Amino acid sequence: xxxxxxxxxxxxxxxxxxxxxxxxxxxxxxxxxxxxxxxxxxxxxxxxxxxxxxxxxxxxxxxxxxxxxxxxxxxxxxxxxxxxxxxxxxxxxxxxxxxxxxxxxxxxxxxxxxxxxxxxxxxxxxxxxxxxxxxxxxxxxxxxxxxxxxxxxxxxxxxxxxxxxxxxxxxxxxxxxxxxxxxxxxxxxxxxxxxxxxxxxxxxxxxxxxxxxxxxxxxxxxxxxxxxxxxxxxxxxxxxxxxxxxxxxxxxxxxxxxxxxxxxxxxxxxxxxxxxxxxxxxxxxxxxxxxxxxxxxxxxxxxxxxxxxxxxxxxxxxxxxxxxxxxxxxxxxxxxxxxxxxxxxxxxxxxxxxxxxxxxxxxxxxxxxxxxxxxxxxxxxxxxxxxxxxxxxxxx
Ligand SMILES: [Zn+2]
Numbered sequence: 238x239x240x241x242x243x244x245x246x247x248x249x250x251x252x253x254x255x256x257x258x259x260x261x262x263x264x265x266x267x268x269x270x271x272x273x274x275x276x277x278x279x280x281x282x283x284x285x286x287x288x289x290x291x292x293x294x295x296x297x298x299x300x301x302x303x304x305x306x307x308x309x310x311x312x313x314x315x316x317x318x319x320x321x322x323x324x325x326x327x328x329x330x331x332x333x334x335x336x337x338x339x340x341x342x343x344x345x346x347x348x349x350x351x352x353x354x355x356x357x358x359x360x361x362x363x364x365x366x367x368x369x370x371x372x373x374x375x376x377x378x379x380x381x382x383x384x385x386x387x388x389x390x391x392x393x394x395x396x397x398x399x400x401x402x403x404x405x406x407x408x409x410x411x412x413x414x415x416x417x418x419x420x421x422x423x424x425x426x427x428x429x430x431x432x433x434x435x436x437x438x439x440x441x442x443x444x445x446x447x448x449x450x451x452x453x454x455x456x457x458x459x460x461x462x463x464x465x466x467x468x469x470x471x472x473x474x475x476x477x478x479x480x481x482x483x484x485x486x487x488x489x490x491x492x493x494x495x496x497x498x499x500x501x502x503x504x505x506x507x508x509x510x511x512x513x514x515x516x517x518x519x520x521x522x523x524x525x526x527x528x529x530x531x532x533x534x535x536x537x538x539x540x541x542x543x544x545x546x547x548x549x550x551x552x553x554x555x556x557x558x559x560x561x562x563x564x565x566x567x568x569x570x571x572x573x574x575x576x577x578x579x580x581x582x583x584x585x586x587x588x589x590x591x592x593x594x595x596x597x598x599x600x601x602x603x604x605x606x607x608x609x610x611x612x613x614x615x616x617x618x619x620x621x622x623x624x625x626x627x628x629x630x631x632x633x
Contacts, residue, residue: 241349241609242534245601248345249594256341256597257590259283263333264585267322270364273300276320280336280361287344289359296373302361303379306347312614313356314604315380316343317388317552319365329576330366331391331584334593338389341597346604355608358383362551369551372513375558383559384614385524385607388552389596391584392565393573395532395539396546398525399518399563402449402477403484404549406512409435409454409495413504415468424502429460431502432470438494449545450487451477473511477549480517518546518553519624521560523617524603528564531602535595537566560621566599568592 249256259279266275277300281291289304318336323329343359350357360379363370371380380386414426424430436454443452454474460467476491478484492508499506525541532539552563571588572580583589606613 241605242602244349245345245605246598248348249341249597249601252341252344253594255283256337256593259340260333260337260589260593261585263320263336264328264589267327268320269324270321270367270370271298271300273320273363276300276336277302277361280318280320280340283340284344284359287347289347293361295379296370296377298363298370298373300361300363301370301374302359304343304359304361305356306343307354307356310354310356311382312384312608313358313382314346314607315358315360315383315386316340316600316604317371317386318359318361319388320361321364321366323366323576326576326578327581328584329578329581331575331580331589332365334391334584334589334596335388336361338593338596338600341594342600342604345597345601346608349605350608353609357604365551369513369515369554371551372554375554380555380559385521385604385617386555386559386561387524387528387600387603388563389600390563390565391580391589391592392567393571393575395537395564395566396542396544397529397532397539397562397564398520398522398541399544399546400479400520401518401546401553402451402479402549403481403517403553404515405476405484405488406510406514407474407476407488407491408471408509408511409474410469410471410507410509411435411499411502411504412469412506413502414466416466418464418466421466426503428467428470428504431498431504431506432456432459432472434498434502435495436472438498442490442494446487447483449477449479449547450483451475451547452487452491475549479545515549515551516553516557518550518561518563519556520562521556521617521620523613523620524560524562524607525564527606527613528562528599528603531599531606534602535598537595537599557625560617566592566596568595
């Protein structure tokens with residue numbers, strides 16, 4: 238084992254110049270979700286040159302890809318690559334580090350595993366910041382039959398094991414009577430009044446919701462000039478809860494209230510999802526512990542703490558199907574907040590370079606243990622199955 242650990246780390250050392258070059262190239266050409274063609278080209282070229290079997294366009298997504306070594310062999314692990322950026326601030330979420338760390342871990346693991354069996358997969362998952370590329374890829378079977386799925390995310394602290402919230406994205410459209418505002422004397426049939434009433438109700442409702450239940454919304458269509466009453470108004474909302482069953486209850490009350498306001502204002506209402514539902518992310522604790530051991534081997538001391546994140550992520554849906562981890566890692570003197578220009582700058586410089594190599598090493602060491610220790614795989618699987626049995630009402 239020790240010998241193999243040394244081999245893994247030296248493989249990453251060998252790959253370091255290439256990995257840093259890829260990270261810098263993707264960082265300097267930030268692309269929004271579903272338009273990451275430069276990143277797709279850069280990542281898949283690296284893999285193809287190293288003999289990986291690469292397919293792109295899975296799940297109907299033009300910028301997704303999957304790369305295999307030992308396709309169909311078992312056991313199997315996958316490393317996830319995210320590579321989309323944010324408008325205006327570029328790689329303010331550091332996805333250039335995520336994809337390159339996964340690439341480095343996968344290739345190093347492949348070099349050390351040669352002839353030992355097992356499958357290694359790299360899954361390129363576009364549009365994490367917007368439409369959640371992992372969900373169509375999951376439906377397309379790209380995550381089938383995996384013993385472990387892993388990735389890392391640059392962060393502001395080391396958080397290895399956590400859960401995230403389930404999320405439903407709903408669009409509410411009120412329609413009513415359009416016309417000259419000065420002529421239509423009363424507010425009966427006024428779609429803007431209906432939408433405003435709905436927002437006022439939400440303000441009160443939010444105060445009564447239990448912990449971890451959240452509702453946030455914005456008006457996206459509310460008329461354009463004061464003397465024309467709009468025929469319809471629209472708003473978009475994110476509803477979040479710890480579990481899907483709570484989310485379903487929230488949705489029910491939300492829709493009932495929208496309908497009741499429509500009735501009382503002489504308008505009609507349609508409530509419909511505008512993005513796929515995100516399921517809660519359940520980090521696999523056994524796998525997370527192996528990752529912590531890998532970090533210790535790399536002289537990074539951190540412990541498993543069970544945290545509840547307030548956001549939602551598309552890896553949530555993956556984690557309900559196969560065991561997964563999504564650890565956040567940082568180094569000293571790092572940026573203080575994600576999605577900022579400061580973060581974008583850090584992930585393109587020496588701080589990001591060092592973090593990327595550390596993450597690639599930790600992922601490779603973890604992947605090696607999963608592929609080579611059967612007892613570990615059965616513990617990971619048993620934990621996952623236990624979770625699946627205990628959480629009913631899971632879709633995906
Ligand atoms: Zn991110």
